[in-house]
Amino acid sequence: MTAKANIVVIGTGGTIAGQGKASVNTSTYMCSVLGIDEILGSIPHAGELANLRAEQLLQTGSENFNNAHLLAIGKRVAELLARNDVDGVVITHGTDTIEETAYFLHLTLKSAKPVVVVGSMRPPSAMSSDAALNLYDALAVATHPSSRGLGTLVVANNEIHTARDVVKSNSFKLDAFRSPYGALGYVIEGAPRYYRRPARVHTLDTPWSIDTLRSLPKVDIVYAYGALEPGAISAIAANARGLIYVGTGNGNVASHLIDPLRDAVRRGVHVVRASRTGSGIVLHNGAQPDDEYGWLTVDDQIPQKARILLTLALTQTDDTAALQAFFERY
Structure with missing residues (x-):
């Protein structure tokens, strides 16, 4: 039997960590109130995909993220990827600026190990929330060998996007994320299926390393x-x-x-x-x-x-x- 991958899940807040007063509150809710352990604990069978370890790095909506936040996330992910007992990293993140954080990581991380950024358009408390399935799919992508060497990925609504192309294109719908050239692939029944690869260079082939970046110009x-x-x-x-x-x-x-x-x-x-x-x-x-x-x-x-x-x-x-x-x- 193949050993399960070791995946670290980093919580940073966002809608995926939100809580509404009632299940009908899909767009009105408190953001960034659930801890990453609580979020993972609510997803059935997540532990069957991988050996999971969670840590709470931040707890705020991604509209608040600035250059300092990008550097903090990048440096922590790089530290984890350098460990022999870590096979990949999943980051739960607010959807407002998910494409910016993901692209920053795509250009600055120096590892072929999978890094997946994931959020949700509805909080876990809402009817038909996408939070649990999006995170489950992100874990499935991070654990799969075919996800190596693709740079940073964004998973949403059963789709796998390259960080270079993906953009949030709607303020409330579940299918809010688009890539102009289409998704890289899909997640079906807990397994990724890829149909194309990123065309532009990333991670190991860029001149930037998060390890050497101390500040960023304005x-x-x-x-x-x-x-x-x-x-x-x-x-x-x-x-x-x-x-x-x-x-x-x-x-x-x-x-x-x-x-x-x-x-x-x-x-x-x-x-x-x-x-x-x-x-x-x-x-x-x-x-x-x-x-x-x-x-x-x-x-x-x-x-x-x-x-x-x-x-x-x-x-x-x-x-x-x-x-x-x-x-x-x-």
């Missing part, structure tokens, strides 16, 4: 709209090393906003054009003469993940061409 996001004034851009960019400009369409920039964005570059801020459409490619030197202005473009990455990537890239270089290459590689 990168901000500004969202374009019809009445956005130049002063707003200048104020947001004032104390940042990087700025993700979330433009309309193909990352378009209104004529009255070109000068403040170019001024930001002159002050040493790296400006990256993204799109508020939520999908598609922002073409370099397409809608704007990016090379002439010293601007970067996100390729196909969504703004919040572009912030994560630029934050990491700026720990390596300030060279504009090198930074652009990061967006086209990762």
Whole structure:
């Protein structure tokens, strides 16, 4: 008989740790009140999948997570993955920023062992909650040999997503998570089935290691709209090393906003054009003469993940061409 895998489950709070007053409360509830031991204890047969060990690292909604939280999660996961008696890690997490934490881990962990981030759209107390099944599926993915070497994964609604692509696309529905190129696979009856692999490099093949990161540079996001004034851009960019400009369409920039964005570059801020459409490619030197202005473009990455990537890239270089290459590689 094959020995069961040893999996550590890290609790950080979120809806998956929430509690409503009644079972009909699917969207109104107290967030981050259940401990990870209590959550695991409510899932039948979880212990049949693996030898489980739980620890509570954080207990708050993921809307509160900042760079310090990302570093704390990453460093603890790396410590666990380095142990010979740990085969994989599952992180329970609020869904609000699950894609950002997962992408950060995807780029900075130096291990082929499975790391799965999981949350739920409904608290465990709600009717038809997805909390128990999502966590069970995440455990099933983390224990399976086919999950090795795929980077950080996000499991939700029976689907397995790569951290690089997944995004939360709905505020309340169970099928809230999408990847523009589709899921990597599915979890059926407690077993993962994969149909594709991540196309972009990750984990062992990136230049970043969570072990050497002590702090992260400040990168901000500004969202374009019809009445956005130049002063707003200048104020947001004032104390940042990087700025993700979330433009309309193909990352378009209104004529009255070109000068403040170019001024930001002159002050040493790296400006990256993204799109508020939520999908598609922002073409370099397409809608704007990016090379002439010293601007970067996100390729196909969504703004919040572009912030994560630029934050990491700026720990390596300030060279504009090198930074652009990061967006086209990762």
